[in-house]
Amino acid sequence: MHIFSRTTLLRFSEQHSDLSGQFIAWYKQIEKTQWKTLNEIKEKFPRSSILKNSRMVFRIKSYRLVVEFMFEAQRGFIKWIGTHDEYDKIDANTIDRSKP
Secondary structure, eight states: OEEETHHHHHHHHHHOGGGTTHHHHHHHHHHTSOOOOHHHHHHHOTTOEEOSTTEEEEEETTEEEEEEEETTTTEEEEEEEEEHHHHTTSOTTTOOTTOO
16 A cells, blocks of 8 residues: 655654654555555554545544545545644544645
C-alpha cells in the first residue's frame, strides 16, 4: 500500500517532537502490506476507527490521522492530521486537506 504523502507525516512529526517517529512507524507498517479491506487494517491497528467513504482514523498518541484508501490501486491518501481537540471540530468523513 502506497501512502500519499510521507512528507506530510515527516513535517508534522518535526513540528511535534513528542511523536518520536511514531507516524513513520505507522507509515512503514501500512506500506509493507497489501491490504484488501478496512477490516484487515483494523485487525492490525485495533485503536483505529472505520469511517465512511473508505476512510479510517488512526489514533497515534494524542493525535489523529484520517486516511482514505483505494484498495484496487493499493493507495492511501492522508486527508487530515492533527490533535484530538482539532479532530473534534472536523467532519472526518468529508475533510480533504488538498482542498482549501
